[in-house]
């Protein structure tokens with residue numbers, strides 16, 4: 001068992017001025033803090049989104065206070081024990097209709113899938129978040145993806161809202177196929193549920209002069225990624241949990257979307273900055289932007305349809 005890390009614990013809490021939904025963040029190790037939330041103790045969480053530390057010697061907290069998670073301190077065995085500990089806490093926190101998403105790179109995705117299946121969770125999708133600008137390398141292929149693992153407790157009783165995440169289909173945007181404008185599959189004209197590989201406008205890594213970028217945090221997810229997750233697998237008023245708040249992407253999006261939000265974060269500085277971000281709201285116009293995974297393909301001539 002990896003040792004639980006000691007950190008001073010405190011609670012940050014606010015209610016949204018328009019919707020009244022609450023956002024609560026507990027500072028400290030999630031393995032100690034999660035059970036302090038009533039919604040966790042009573043298995044009332046509707047949606048978990050977890051983007052854990054990767055044990056990659058990554059500097060999550062550059063505030064030089066000494067109050068940061070040391071992301072290289074665990075052996076592989078300890079990291080896997082840590083992983084199963086927080087996974088179990090999250091699975092146990094879920095309501096019967098609840099869903100859980102895990103954002104994880106290649107090296108631990110398989111272990112997480114196996115553990116969640118052992119715990120009786122059902123895989124809905126194994127999505128890929130594809131990004132450009134991966135770390136350059138000559139000795140192997142360049143990494144350009146992270147796994148977005150989508151599980152539910154009960155496949156016959158899960159929250160699933162496709163409408164708010166629909167995007168324009170390739171038939172409309174690339175091929176100009178008129179048949180998609182009068183379809184009979186129940187989907188609005190020219191629209192489809194996104195594919196399980198996510199990329200395109202506003203889905204890039206948050207770096208450089210990206211408007212979403214938060215200072216002193218190098219592992220921030222795009223707001224649209226969290227919008228897609230929260231919109232399709234929770235409802236307004238639902239309880240959303242993020243055990244690894246980081247810069248606060250899940251919180252800022254969930255709070256703006258009228259979800260009750262609870263989170264833990266080991267670093268006090270990250271937690272406080274994320275909490276400010278939750279209060280100030282998202283940068284993107286959520287709901288208006290759908291990502292558009294066709295964006296990297298050029299429009300094709302109609303004549304190609306005949307082939």
Ligand SMILES: C[S@@+](CC[C@H](N)C(=O)[O-])C[C@H]1O[C@@H](n2cnc3c(N)ncnc32)[C@H](O)[C@@H]1O
Pocket residue numbers: 028029030031051052053054060061068069217219220221222243244245246247248249250264265266267270
């Ligand atoms: C990959 S980052 C999360 C990034 C976040 N999804 C975002 O968009 O900003 C992981 C975060 O988990 C925090 N963390 C690491 N171990 C933790 C633990 N045991 N309990 C709570 N938080 C932890 C780190 O301080 C870091 O901020």
